[in-house]
Amino acid sequence: MTNAAEFMMLAQTPIWIGFVVFLRVAATTALLPGFGEQSVPLRIKIAVAIAFTLIVAFAIPASPPPFSLEVLVTLVLTETVSGVLLGLGVRLLILALQTAGSIAAQSTSLSQILGGAAIDPVPAIGYVLTVGAVALAVTAGLHVKAGMLIIHSYVLLPIGLFSPGNDVVEWGTAQIAHAFELAFVLAAPFVLISTLYNLTLGVINKAMPQLMVAFVGAPIITLGALFLLFLSAPPMLENWLSFLDHFMANPLGHKP
Template identity: 30%
Template sequence: MDLQEILTLNVYVVLMAFARVGAAFAFMPGIGARTVPARARLIFAFWVAVVISPLAGPLFPPQPADAPSLLLFIGYEVTVGLFFGLFGQVMMAGLQTAGSIIAYLSSMANAFTADPLSGAQSAVTGNFLMQVGLVLLFATGMDHLMIQAVFESYSLFPPGGVLPVGDMSEFFANALNDSFIIAAQLSAPFLIVAICLQIALGLLNKLMPQLPVFFVAMPIQIALALLLLTLALPSMMMVYLGYFENGLEAFLNP
Protein backbone atom coordinates (compact mmCIF):
# COMPACT_ATOMS: atom_id res chain seq x y z
CA MET A 1 0.00 0.00 0.00
CA ASP A 2 1.61 3.25 -1.19
CA LEU A 3 0.99 6.81 -0.04
CA GLN A 4 -1.56 7.50 -2.80
CA GLU A 5 -3.72 4.57 -1.71
CA ILE A 6 -3.51 5.66 1.93
CA LEU A 7 -4.62 9.20 1.05
CA THR A 8 -7.57 7.95 -1.00
CA LEU A 9 -8.88 5.64 1.72
CA ASN A 10 -12.49 6.09 2.70
CA VAL A 11 -12.39 7.64 6.16
CA TYR A 12 -15.86 6.30 6.91
CA VAL A 13 -14.83 2.72 6.13
CA VAL A 14 -11.64 3.02 8.20
CA LEU A 15 -13.60 4.43 11.13
CA MET A 16 -16.12 1.58 11.01
CA ALA A 17 -13.37 -1.05 10.73
CA PHE A 18 -11.45 0.57 13.58
CA ALA A 19 -14.56 0.45 15.79
CA ARG A 20 -14.76 -3.35 15.47
CA VAL A 21 -11.03 -4.09 15.49
CA GLY A 22 -10.27 -1.68 18.35
CA ALA A 23 -13.03 -3.12 20.52
CA ALA A 24 -11.79 -6.65 19.84
CA PHE A 25 -8.17 -5.76 20.57
CA ALA A 26 -9.18 -4.17 23.88
CA PHE A 27 -9.94 -7.64 25.30
CA MET A 28 -8.10 -9.99 22.95
CA PRO A 29 -5.72 -12.36 24.81
CA GLY A 30 -2.21 -10.96 24.92
CA ILE A 31 -2.92 -7.85 22.90
CA GLY A 32 -5.50 -6.63 25.38
CA ALA A 33 -3.32 -7.24 28.44
CA ARG A 34 -2.90 -4.44 30.96
CA THR A 35 0.86 -4.53 30.46
CA VAL A 36 0.41 -3.46 26.82
CA PRO A 37 0.23 0.36 26.64
CA ALA A 38 -3.15 1.60 25.48
CA ARG A 39 -1.50 3.86 22.90
CA ALA A 40 0.37 0.95 21.33
CA ARG A 41 -2.81 -1.12 21.31
CA LEU A 42 -4.77 1.64 19.57
CA ILE A 43 -2.03 2.23 16.98
CA PHE A 44 -1.88 -1.48 16.19
CA ALA A 45 -5.68 -1.68 15.91
CA PHE A 46 -5.73 1.38 13.64
CA TRP A 47 -3.21 -0.08 11.21
CA VAL A 48 -5.03 -3.40 11.12
CA ALA A 49 -8.22 -1.47 10.35
CA VAL A 50 -6.42 0.40 7.56
CA VAL A 51 -5.16 -2.88 6.06
CA ILE A 52 -8.53 -4.66 6.09
CA SER A 53 -10.63 -1.63 5.09
CA PRO A 54 -10.14 -2.10 1.29
CA LEU A 55 -11.36 -5.69 1.60
CA ALA A 56 -14.18 -4.99 4.02
CA GLY A 57 -15.23 -1.73 2.34
CA PRO A 58 -17.75 -3.29 -0.09
CA LEU A 59 -19.56 -4.90 2.85
CA PHE A 60 -20.29 -1.60 4.58
CA PRO A 61 -23.56 0.22 3.91
CA PRO A 62 -23.44 3.74 2.46
CA GLN A 63 -22.47 6.46 4.86
CA PRO A 64 -25.60 7.68 6.68
CA ALA A 65 -26.59 11.28 6.33
CA ASP A 66 -27.47 11.87 9.98
CA ALA A 67 -25.41 11.45 13.15
CA PRO A 68 -27.80 9.09 15.02
CA SER A 69 -27.63 6.50 12.23
CA LEU A 70 -23.84 6.76 12.19
CA LEU A 71 -23.67 6.26 15.95
CA LEU A 72 -25.97 3.26 15.59
CA PHE A 73 -23.63 1.70 13.02
CA ILE A 74 -20.60 2.39 15.22
CA GLY A 75 -22.38 0.87 18.22
CA TYR A 76 -23.08 -2.25 16.18
CA GLU A 77 -19.42 -2.59 15.20
CA VAL A 78 -18.21 -1.99 18.78
CA THR A 79 -20.64 -4.61 20.12
CA VAL A 80 -19.43 -7.22 17.64
CA GLY A 81 -15.79 -6.43 18.47
CA LEU A 82 -16.44 -6.68 22.21
CA PHE A 83 -18.22 -9.97 21.66
CA PHE A 84 -15.19 -11.41 19.88
CA GLY A 85 -12.68 -10.04 22.40
CA LEU A 86 -14.63 -11.33 25.40
CA PHE A 87 -14.94 -14.72 23.70
CA GLY A 88 -11.13 -14.89 23.60
CA GLN A 89 -11.01 -14.00 27.28
CA VAL A 90 -13.48 -16.77 28.08
CA MET A 91 -11.27 -19.28 26.29
CA MET A 92 -8.23 -18.05 28.21
CA ALA A 93 -10.19 -18.30 31.46
CA GLY A 94 -10.18 -22.07 31.04
CA LEU A 95 -6.49 -22.11 31.93
CA GLN A 96 -7.05 -19.89 34.96
CA THR A 97 -9.87 -22.13 36.18
CA ALA A 98 -7.76 -25.25 35.68
CA GLY A 99 -4.91 -23.64 37.62
CA SER A 100 -7.24 -22.74 40.48
CA ILE A 101 -8.52 -26.32 40.66
CA ILE A 102 -4.95 -27.63 40.70
CA ALA A 103 -4.08 -25.15 43.46
CA TYR A 104 -6.95 -26.33 45.64
CA LEU A 105 -6.07 -29.98 45.08
CA SER A 106 -2.38 -29.46 45.89
CA SER A 107 -2.67 -27.32 49.04
CA MET A 108 -1.43 -24.23 47.21
CA ALA A 109 -4.72 -22.35 47.21
CA ASN A 110 -3.31 -19.64 49.48
CA ALA A 111 -0.23 -19.04 47.31
CA PHE A 112 -1.34 -15.96 45.36
CA THR A 113 0.63 -13.98 42.82
CA ALA A 114 -0.24 -10.92 40.75
CA ASP A 115 -1.37 -11.73 37.24
CA PRO A 116 0.51 -9.35 34.90
CA LEU A 117 -2.22 -9.69 32.26
CA SER A 118 -5.21 -8.68 34.37
CA GLY A 119 -3.52 -7.21 37.46
CA ALA A 120 -5.62 -9.38 39.79
CA GLN A 121 -4.39 -11.73 42.50
CA SER A 122 -4.88 -15.39 41.66
CA ALA A 123 -3.39 -18.81 42.36
CA VAL A 124 0.22 -19.29 41.37
CA THR A 125 -0.58 -22.37 39.27
CA GLY A 126 -3.28 -20.47 37.40
CA ASN A 127 -0.90 -17.62 36.56
CA PHE A 128 1.73 -20.12 35.47
CA LEU A 129 -0.65 -21.89 33.10
CA MET A 130 -1.86 -18.55 31.75
CA GLN A 131 1.69 -17.40 30.99
CA VAL A 132 2.64 -20.68 29.32
CA GLY A 133 -0.58 -20.73 27.30
CA LEU A 134 -0.15 -17.13 26.15
CA VAL A 135 3.45 -17.73 25.08
CA LEU A 136 2.39 -20.80 23.11
CA LEU A 137 -0.45 -18.90 21.44
CA PHE A 138 2.01 -16.38 20.02
CA ALA A 139 4.71 -18.96 19.34
CA THR A 140 2.35 -21.14 17.28
CA GLY A 141 0.84 -18.27 15.29
CA MET A 142 -2.54 -18.26 16.99
CA ASP A 143 -2.33 -14.46 17.17
CA HIS A 144 -2.50 -14.35 13.37
CA LEU A 145 -5.51 -16.65 13.50
CA MET A 146 -7.20 -14.30 15.97
CA ILE A 147 -6.67 -11.33 13.63
CA GLN A 148 -7.96 -13.39 10.71
CA ALA A 149 -11.01 -14.37 12.74
CA VAL A 150 -11.74 -10.68 13.39
CA PHE A 151 -11.71 -10.04 9.64
CA GLU A 152 -13.75 -13.15 8.87
CA SER A 153 -16.36 -12.00 11.38
CA TYR A 154 -17.61 -9.57 8.73
CA SER A 155 -19.19 -12.52 6.93
CA LEU A 156 -20.97 -13.64 10.11
CA PHE A 157 -21.95 -10.14 11.27
CA PRO A 158 -22.37 -7.96 8.15
CA PRO A 159 -22.02 -4.25 8.92
CA GLY A 160 -25.29 -2.43 9.26
CA GLY A 161 -27.28 -5.58 9.90
CA VAL A 162 -29.48 -6.63 12.77
CA LEU A 163 -27.59 -7.74 15.86
CA PRO A 164 -28.46 -11.41 16.59
CA VAL A 165 -28.73 -11.01 20.34
CA GLY A 166 -30.27 -14.44 20.92
CA ASP A 167 -27.66 -16.32 18.91
CA MET A 168 -24.84 -14.33 20.51
CA SER A 169 -26.15 -15.07 24.00
CA GLU A 170 -26.46 -18.78 23.23
CA PHE A 171 -22.98 -18.86 21.70
CA PHE A 172 -21.48 -17.09 24.71
CA ALA A 173 -23.24 -19.47 27.12
CA ASN A 174 -21.86 -22.44 25.22
CA ALA A 175 -18.41 -20.84 25.29
CA LEU A 176 -18.59 -20.54 29.09
CA ASN A 177 -19.66 -24.17 29.32
CA ASP A 178 -16.80 -25.29 27.08
CA SER A 179 -14.37 -23.23 29.16
CA PHE A 180 -15.35 -25.10 32.33
CA ILE A 181 -15.19 -28.42 30.47
CA ILE A 182 -11.64 -27.79 29.24
CA ALA A 183 -10.65 -26.69 32.75
CA ALA A 184 -11.99 -29.99 34.15
CA GLN A 185 -10.17 -31.94 31.45
CA LEU A 186 -6.86 -30.20 32.09
CA SER A 187 -7.10 -30.74 35.84
CA ALA A 188 -8.42 -34.33 35.63
CA PRO A 189 -5.02 -36.02 36.34
CA PHE A 190 -4.59 -33.91 39.46
CA LEU A 191 -8.12 -34.73 40.60
CA ILE A 192 -7.49 -38.48 40.27
CA VAL A 193 -4.20 -38.27 42.16
CA ALA A 194 -5.79 -36.09 44.86
CA ILE A 195 -8.65 -38.56 45.37
CA CYS A 196 -6.24 -41.48 45.69
CA LEU A 197 -4.05 -39.51 48.10
CA GLN A 198 -7.02 -38.49 50.25
CA ILE A 199 -8.19 -42.10 50.46
CA ALA A 200 -4.71 -43.19 51.52
CA LEU A 201 -4.51 -40.43 54.11
CA GLY A 202 -7.92 -41.36 55.45
CA LEU A 203 -6.85 -44.97 55.92
CA LEU A 204 -3.62 -43.79 57.54
CA ASN A 205 -5.59 -41.59 59.93
CA LYS A 206 -7.74 -44.56 60.93
CA LEU A 207 -4.68 -46.71 61.53
CA MET A 208 -2.77 -43.98 63.42
CA PRO A 209 -5.19 -41.43 64.91
CA GLN A 210 -2.40 -39.67 66.78
CA LEU A 211 -0.56 -38.87 63.54
CA PRO A 212 -0.97 -35.22 62.38
CA VAL A 213 -2.14 -36.15 58.90
CA PHE A 214 -2.62 -32.55 57.77
CA PHE A 215 1.01 -31.54 58.37
CA VAL A 216 2.30 -34.80 56.92
CA ALA A 217 0.11 -34.64 53.82
CA MET A 218 0.76 -31.03 52.77
CA PRO A 219 4.39 -31.48 51.60
CA ILE A 220 3.39 -34.73 49.86
CA GLN A 221 0.51 -33.03 48.07
CA ILE A 222 2.68 -30.14 46.88
CA ALA A 223 5.49 -32.45 45.74
CA LEU A 224 3.10 -34.74 43.85
CA ALA A 225 1.35 -31.77 42.22
CA LEU A 226 4.64 -30.25 41.02
CA LEU A 227 5.85 -33.61 39.72
CA LEU A 228 2.58 -34.27 37.93
CA LEU A 229 2.52 -30.74 36.51
CA THR A 230 6.01 -31.28 35.10
CA LEU A 231 4.98 -34.53 33.44
CA ALA A 232 1.53 -33.49 32.21
CA LEU A 233 2.21 -29.89 31.13
CA PRO A 234 3.07 -30.68 27.45
CA SER A 235 -0.08 -32.77 27.00
CA MET A 236 -2.20 -30.16 28.78
CA MET A 237 -0.97 -27.40 26.50
CA MET A 238 -1.53 -29.50 23.36
CA VAL A 239 -5.13 -30.12 24.42
CA TYR A 240 -5.64 -26.46 25.19
CA LEU A 241 -4.18 -25.27 21.88
CA GLY A 242 -6.54 -27.60 20.04
CA TYR A 243 -9.46 -26.21 22.05
CA PHE A 244 -8.43 -22.60 21.32
CA GLU A 245 -8.02 -23.28 17.61
CA ASN A 246 -11.40 -24.99 17.38
CA GLY A 247 -12.97 -22.02 19.11
CA LEU A 248 -11.54 -19.57 16.59
CA GLU A 249 -12.64 -21.72 13.67
CA ALA A 250 -16.25 -20.83 14.52
CA PHE A 251 -15.50 -17.37 13.08
CA LEU A 252 -13.65 -18.58 9.99
CA ASN A 253 -15.19 -19.37 6.64
CA PRO A 254 -15.12 -23.09 5.78
Protein backbone atom coordinates in the same frame (compact mmCIF):
# COMPACT_ATOMS: atom_id res chain seq x y z
CA MET B 1 -11.89 24.57 -5.67
CA THR B 2 -13.59 21.83 -7.62
CA ASN B 3 -10.48 19.68 -7.66
CA ALA B 4 -9.97 20.22 -3.94
CA ALA B 5 -13.57 19.25 -3.20
CA GLU B 6 -13.28 16.11 -5.34
CA PHE B 7 -10.04 15.19 -3.57
CA MET B 8 -11.73 15.55 -0.17
CA MET B 9 -14.61 13.36 -1.29
CA LEU B 10 -12.20 10.68 -2.46
CA ALA B 11 -10.20 10.87 0.78
CA GLN B 12 -13.29 10.56 2.92
CA THR B 13 -14.11 7.11 1.57
CA PRO B 14 -11.00 5.23 2.82
CA ILE B 15 -11.02 7.24 6.04
CA TRP B 16 -14.67 6.37 6.63
CA ILE B 17 -14.07 2.67 5.92
CA GLY B 18 -11.02 2.66 8.19
CA PHE B 19 -12.99 4.26 11.01
CA VAL B 20 -15.80 1.72 10.74
CA VAL B 21 -13.33 -1.18 10.71
CA PHE B 22 -11.44 0.34 13.65
CA LEU B 23 -14.59 0.19 15.79
CA ARG B 24 -14.80 -3.60 15.54
CA VAL B 25 -11.05 -4.19 15.55
CA ALA B 26 -10.42 -2.09 18.66
CA ALA B 27 -13.16 -3.85 20.61
CA THR B 28 -11.81 -7.26 19.60
CA THR B 29 -8.12 -6.63 20.20
CA ALA B 30 -8.84 -5.09 23.61
CA LEU B 31 -9.92 -8.56 24.77
CA LEU B 32 -7.43 -10.73 22.89
CA PRO B 33 -4.80 -12.62 24.93
CA GLY B 34 -1.42 -10.98 24.71
CA PHE B 35 -2.60 -7.83 22.92
CA GLY B 36 -5.36 -6.90 25.35
CA GLU B 37 -3.77 -7.72 28.71
CA GLN B 38 -4.04 -5.11 31.47
CA SER B 39 -0.24 -4.95 31.67
CA VAL B 40 -0.04 -3.71 28.05
CA PRO B 41 0.08 0.13 27.87
CA LEU B 42 -2.88 1.89 26.28
CA ARG B 43 -0.72 3.41 23.53
CA ILE B 44 0.46 -0.05 22.51
CA LYS B 45 -3.13 -1.27 22.39
CA ILE B 46 -4.14 1.64 20.14
CA ALA B 47 -1.15 1.00 17.88
CA VAL B 48 -2.08 -2.69 17.63
CA ALA B 49 -5.70 -1.79 16.79
CA ILE B 50 -4.55 0.62 14.07
CA ALA B 51 -2.20 -2.01 12.62
CA PHE B 52 -5.01 -4.58 12.47
CA THR B 53 -7.30 -1.95 10.94
CA LEU B 54 -4.85 -1.27 8.11
CA ILE B 55 -4.82 -5.00 7.35
CA VAL B 56 -8.52 -5.75 7.71
CA ALA B 57 -9.85 -2.63 5.94
CA PHE B 58 -8.60 -3.85 2.56
CA ALA B 59 -10.09 -7.32 2.97
CA ILE B 60 -13.65 -6.80 4.22
CA PRO B 61 -16.22 -8.28 1.82
CA ALA B 62 -18.60 -5.28 1.91
CA SER B 63 -18.23 -1.53 2.32
CA PRO B 64 -20.12 0.41 5.00
CA PRO B 65 -23.06 2.61 3.98
CA PRO B 66 -22.38 6.27 3.15
CA PHE B 67 -21.66 8.60 6.02
CA SER B 68 -24.50 10.27 7.89
CA LEU B 69 -25.20 11.04 11.52
CA GLU B 70 -27.76 8.25 11.81
CA VAL B 71 -25.45 5.75 10.14
CA LEU B 72 -22.58 6.84 12.39
CA VAL B 73 -24.56 6.18 15.58
CA THR B 74 -25.76 2.82 14.28
CA LEU B 75 -22.30 1.66 13.26
CA VAL B 76 -20.70 2.75 16.53
CA LEU B 77 -23.17 0.54 18.38
CA THR B 78 -23.28 -2.47 16.05
CA GLU B 79 -19.56 -2.69 15.27
CA THR B 80 -18.52 -2.25 18.89
CA VAL B 81 -20.94 -4.96 20.03
CA SER B 82 -19.74 -7.32 17.30
CA GLY B 83 -16.12 -6.74 18.29
CA VAL B 84 -16.86 -7.28 21.97
CA LEU B 85 -18.60 -10.58 21.21
CA LEU B 86 -15.60 -11.85 19.26
CA GLY B 87 -13.18 -10.72 21.95
CA LEU B 88 -15.23 -12.26 24.74
CA GLY B 89 -15.28 -15.60 22.94
CA VAL B 90 -11.48 -15.66 22.94
CA ARG B 91 -11.18 -14.24 26.46
CA LEU B 92 -13.37 -17.06 27.80
CA LEU B 93 -10.64 -19.51 26.81
CA ILE B 94 -8.15 -17.59 28.97
CA LEU B 95 -10.65 -17.61 31.84
CA ALA B 96 -11.06 -21.35 31.36
CA LEU B 97 -7.32 -21.80 31.80
CA GLN B 98 -7.34 -19.61 34.91
CA THR B 99 -10.28 -21.62 36.29
CA ALA B 100 -8.43 -24.86 35.62
CA GLY B 101 -5.42 -23.49 37.49
CA SER B 102 -7.63 -22.44 40.41
CA ILE B 103 -9.24 -25.88 40.59
CA ALA B 104 -5.86 -27.59 40.46
CA ALA B 105 -4.40 -25.25 43.08
CA GLN B 106 -7.31 -25.66 45.47
CA SER B 107 -7.11 -29.44 45.09
CA THR B 108 -3.39 -29.58 45.86
CA SER B 109 -3.03 -26.86 48.53
CA LEU B 110 -1.08 -24.50 46.24
CA SER B 111 -3.67 -21.73 46.01
CA GLN B 112 -1.69 -19.15 48.01
CA ILE B 113 1.70 -19.42 46.28
CA LEU B 114 2.35 -16.46 43.93
CA GLY B 115 -1.29 -15.48 44.28
CA GLY B 116 -0.52 -11.78 43.82
CA ALA B 117 2.16 -12.02 41.15
CA ALA B 118 -0.27 -11.22 38.34
CA ILE B 119 -2.65 -8.31 37.93
CA ASP B 120 -5.57 -10.71 38.26
CA PRO B 121 -5.48 -12.62 41.59
CA VAL B 122 -4.90 -16.15 40.31
CA PRO B 123 -3.05 -19.01 42.03
CA ALA B 124 0.44 -20.06 41.00
CA ILE B 125 -0.70 -22.87 38.69
CA GLY B 126 -3.20 -20.63 36.93
CA TYR B 127 -0.59 -17.88 36.55
CA VAL B 128 1.97 -20.27 35.05
CA LEU B 129 -0.57 -21.80 32.68
CA THR B 130 -1.91 -18.40 31.58
CA VAL B 131 1.53 -16.96 30.85
CA GLY B 132 2.51 -20.14 29.01
CA ALA B 133 -0.72 -20.13 27.00
CA VAL B 134 -0.31 -16.49 25.94
CA ALA B 135 3.30 -17.10 24.91
CA LEU B 136 2.30 -20.24 23.01
CA ALA B 137 -0.58 -18.50 21.23
CA VAL B 138 1.57 -15.55 20.15
CA THR B 139 4.33 -17.88 18.98
CA ALA B 140 1.80 -19.94 17.03
CA GLY B 141 0.67 -16.90 15.01
CA LEU B 142 -2.08 -15.34 17.09
CA HIS B 143 -1.88 -12.10 15.09
CA VAL B 144 -2.53 -13.94 11.82
CA LYS B 145 -5.41 -15.95 13.28
CA ALA B 146 -6.91 -12.82 14.85
CA GLY B 147 -6.77 -10.97 11.53
CA MET B 148 -8.49 -13.86 9.76
CA LEU B 149 -11.09 -14.04 12.53
CA ILE B 150 -11.96 -10.35 12.19
CA ILE B 151 -12.13 -10.54 8.39
CA HIS B 152 -14.33 -13.65 8.55
CA SER B 153 -16.56 -11.97 11.14
CA TYR B 154 -17.85 -9.55 8.48
CA VAL B 155 -19.50 -12.53 6.80
CA LEU B 156 -20.96 -13.89 10.05
CA LEU B 157 -21.82 -10.48 11.53
CA PRO B 158 -22.50 -8.03 8.66
CA ILE B 159 -21.75 -4.34 9.01
CA GLY B 160 -24.48 -2.29 10.63
CA LEU B 161 -26.65 -5.18 11.81
CA PHE B 162 -27.36 -6.23 15.39
CA SER B 163 -27.22 -9.95 16.10
CA PRO B 164 -30.58 -11.37 17.25
CA GLY B 165 -30.79 -11.45 21.04
CA ASN B 166 -31.80 -15.12 21.20
CA ASP B 167 -28.84 -16.13 19.05
CA VAL B 168 -26.42 -14.13 21.20
CA VAL B 169 -27.79 -15.68 24.39
CA GLU B 170 -27.59 -19.19 22.96
CA TRP B 171 -24.06 -18.61 21.65
CA GLY B 172 -22.88 -17.06 24.91
CA THR B 173 -24.35 -19.87 27.01
CA ALA B 174 -22.67 -22.47 24.82
CA GLN B 175 -19.30 -20.71 24.99
CA ILE B 176 -19.46 -20.41 28.79
CA ALA B 177 -20.43 -24.08 29.10
CA HIS B 178 -17.53 -25.11 26.84
CA ALA B 179 -15.13 -22.92 28.84
CA PHE B 180 -16.12 -24.56 32.13
CA GLU B 181 -15.96 -28.00 30.53
CA LEU B 182 -12.47 -27.24 29.24
CA ALA B 183 -11.41 -26.02 32.71
CA PHE B 184 -12.60 -29.20 34.42
CA VAL B 185 -11.01 -31.43 31.78
CA LEU B 186 -7.65 -29.69 32.10
CA ALA B 187 -7.74 -29.84 35.91
CA ALA B 188 -8.92 -33.47 36.07
CA PRO B 189 -5.45 -35.00 36.79
CA PHE B 190 -4.97 -32.74 39.81
CA VAL B 191 -8.44 -33.52 41.14
CA LEU B 192 -7.83 -37.26 40.81
CA ILE B 193 -4.44 -37.05 42.53
CA SER B 194 -5.95 -34.97 45.31
CA THR B 195 -8.77 -37.48 45.80
CA LEU B 196 -6.34 -40.42 46.02
CA TYR B 197 -4.13 -38.42 48.38
CA ASN B 198 -6.96 -37.62 50.78
CA LEU B 199 -8.26 -41.19 50.71
CA THR B 200 -4.77 -42.47 51.50
CA LEU B 201 -4.40 -40.01 54.38
CA GLY B 202 -7.77 -41.10 55.72
CA VAL B 203 -6.77 -44.76 55.70
CA ILE B 204 -3.42 -44.01 57.37
CA ASN B 205 -5.09 -41.81 59.99
CA LYS B 206 -7.60 -44.55 60.70
CA ALA B 207 -4.86 -47.15 61.09
CA MET B 208 -2.53 -44.93 63.17
CA PRO B 209 -4.52 -42.19 64.95
CA GLN B 210 -1.44 -41.03 66.86
CA LEU B 211 0.43 -40.11 63.66
CA MET B 212 0.08 -36.49 62.49
CA VAL B 213 -0.65 -37.38 58.90
CA ALA B 214 -1.24 -33.77 57.87
CA PHE B 215 2.36 -32.80 58.64
CA VAL B 216 3.65 -35.87 56.83
CA GLY B 217 1.38 -35.56 53.81
CA ALA B 218 1.61 -31.80 53.17
CA PRO B 219 5.10 -31.90 51.62
CA ILE B 220 4.13 -34.95 49.59
CA ILE B 221 1.08 -33.35 47.98
CA THR B 222 3.02 -30.15 47.25
CA LEU B 223 5.90 -32.00 45.60
CA GLY B 224 3.46 -34.28 43.76
CA ALA B 225 1.45 -31.33 42.45
CA LEU B 226 4.55 -29.58 41.15
CA PHE B 227 5.78 -32.75 39.48
CA LEU B 228 2.34 -33.36 37.98
CA LEU B 229 2.31 -29.78 36.65
CA PHE B 230 5.70 -30.42 35.05
CA LEU B 231 4.31 -33.49 33.28
CA SER B 232 0.83 -32.25 32.39
CA ALA B 233 1.48 -28.62 31.41
CA PRO B 234 2.57 -29.39 27.78
CA PRO B 235 -0.51 -31.51 26.92
CA MET B 236 -2.78 -29.06 28.76
CA LEU B 237 -1.47 -26.14 26.72
CA GLU B 238 -1.62 -28.19 23.53
CA ASN B 239 -5.29 -29.00 24.11
CA TRP B 240 -6.00 -25.38 24.98
CA LEU B 241 -4.34 -24.20 21.76
CA SER B 242 -6.50 -26.59 19.73
CA PHE B 243 -9.63 -25.05 21.30
CA LEU B 244 -8.30 -21.59 20.49
CA ASP B 245 -7.58 -22.52 16.87
CA HIS B 246 -11.04 -24.03 16.51
CA PHE B 247 -12.71 -20.90 17.83
CA MET B 248 -10.62 -18.67 15.58
CA ALA B 249 -11.63 -20.74 12.55
CA ASN B 250 -15.28 -21.12 13.54
CA PRO B 251 -16.35 -18.59 16.21
CA LEU B 252 -20.03 -19.47 15.94
CA GLY B 253 -19.44 -23.21 16.07
CA HIS B 254 -19.09 -25.62 18.92
CA LYS B 255 -16.19 -27.29 20.64
CA PRO B 256 -13.79 -29.45 18.59
